[in-house]
Amino acid sequence: MSYARKLPGYLVNRFRGWRATHYAENKSWFRHLAQEGQHPRSMLIACCDSRVHVTAIFGADQGEFFIHRNIANLVPPYTPDGDHHGTSAAVEYAVTALKVAHLLVVGHSNCGGVRGCHDMCAGKAPELASGSSFVGNWMEILRPGYEATAEFTDPEARIAAMEKQAVRISINNLMTFPFVKDAVENETLTLHGLWHDIGEGGLEAYDPETDSFASVL
Template sequence: MHRVRVLPKYLSKRLDRWRSTTFSENREWFSHLASHGQHPRAMFISCCDSRVDPVAMFEGEPGDFFLVRNVANLVPPCAVNRELHGTSAAIEYAVLVLGVSHIVIMGHSGCGGVAACYDKCEGVNAEWEKNTSFISQWIEVLAPGYERIKDMDGDRSERLSAFEKEGVKVSLENLLTFPFVRAAVEEGRLVLHGVWADIGSGALFAYDGSTESFVEV
């Protein structure tokens, strides 16, 4: 552990600014959160991509959203085994302990994880075939979505955009494989949502389950 270092200066400076502004101006609210715990109404499952920030986009404040970020905003199918499932554990906590009312799967344009899965399914990048790649194993969750776009017309960019949206749908489908999620949905305690954000334009498209299409919000 001797190789671990303290924070770089640019992060320390940002921390100082946050303490002197945001934290100082909202000290009472932070004290309330510390004393009374968190009670978020919504959970967001979004991508690790640094360009996509659901808190900023939806003007979230501390305590508003329960957040999970992973490669390609994926939810794996429910499977209880010896493997570690950070995303599944977070979903369980959000639904059974926090009692969130909404879960939002948030995909986005230009997703590197989706592109990696596309290349793997197309067999054009041997890097993603390696058993030692964590990314390769993780993005297999998305493979069912490839089956729905592999024969569509259009260039690579258009197919990737469609695949990103299918990824949102795959995660929504997988959410319903968790018994406690399905029960909460059927009992009206929980609503599921899927959205896809265009980074360059700021447009947001929400999935409408009744028409099985994405509509601009």
């Protein structure tokens, strides 16, 4: 463990401030969470992007959401091949152990992962297409979204469309998991697709009847 270093001073100071204020004012609630375990109503699958503050968007407190984040908020198809599947494991735990009632996939504007997928599929990012890139291999999940947006001649418009394709693909892939499909069909779980506009503070929801996204406002 010789590679680990002390926590930076600014993070130590922030922790001390949090413990002296938010924790001190809500100590009984934190004790309750620790003793009773977690019982979240919903799972959120969001992007790793530091600008996407999913708990703040919904004004959530500790214990409300079971959250999984990855590059471009993608869900792979059900593939029980014995390899490591962090996203699949998180979905399984949320649905079968925590029995969440809602599962939300949250995409967002200006997604770097989606842009990387676009560039890789367009032949402009050989480092991602090399086969040795973890990001490139992961973004192959979104390749059908690149192919589905071929009508866009403007790269920026195509990337924006791919951001919403990432949500569609993830929702469809979720339904390949037997335990998700069973929960949805038994009406104990609902799936939701969202897209967040970072700059405008907007939120759009996917409507399967129109196959489009519309503002929730």
